[in-house]
Amino acid sequence: MLTIEFFITKSGQVLANEIAPRPHNSGHHTIDANFTSQFEQQVRSICNLKLGETTLLSNAIMLNLLGDNWQNNLPPSNLHDILSHYSNIKLHLYEKLVAKEKRKMGHMTIMGNNIKELLEQMQQLKNLL
Numbered sequence: 740m741l742t743i744e745f746f747i748t749k750s751g752q753v754l755a756n757e758i759a760p761r762p763h764n765s766g767h768h769t770i771d772a773n774f775t776s777q778f779e780q781q782v783r784s785i786c787n788l789k790l791g792e793t794t795l796l797s798n799a800i801m802l803n804l805l806g807d808n809w810q811n812n813l814p815p816s817n818l819h820d821i822l823s824h825y826s827n828i829k830l831h832l833y834e835k836l837v838a839k840e841k842r843k844m845g846h847m848t849i850m851g852n853n854i855k856e857l858l859e860q861m862q863q864l865k866n867l868l
Contacts, residue, residue, distance in 0.1 A: 809838030
């Protein structure tokens with residue numbers, strides 16, 4: 740498996756940003772939102788198993804948690820309050836020991852039926868973090 744992450748500039752130029760020999764983190768939402776995650780699919784393909792169903796179980800938006808919001812290498816202190824308030828969020832912390840600016844330390848998957856509501860909720864979460 741080889742993943743290539745592309746960016747498209749405002750002028751329409753396509754840039755290759757990252758090449759990785761693994762599933763890419765832009766698809767981590769599949770852990771929660773799909774019947775078979777990208778990680779399970781990789782294992783199935785390596786083991787020569789039938790690929791799993793990829794049915795979307797829920798609309799989802801993934802919000803990356805960056806090291807910018809960590810203090811003393813600890814996650815934001817209001818994560819407990821956020822999870823206590825919202826019932827449609829799955830939290831994934833990657834247990835990295837050192838937080839750095841722009842380093843992805845985890846993500847939240849926000850799930851639900853209405854995309855507009857999910858986008859509004861994501862904005863609320865970004866403001867809280």
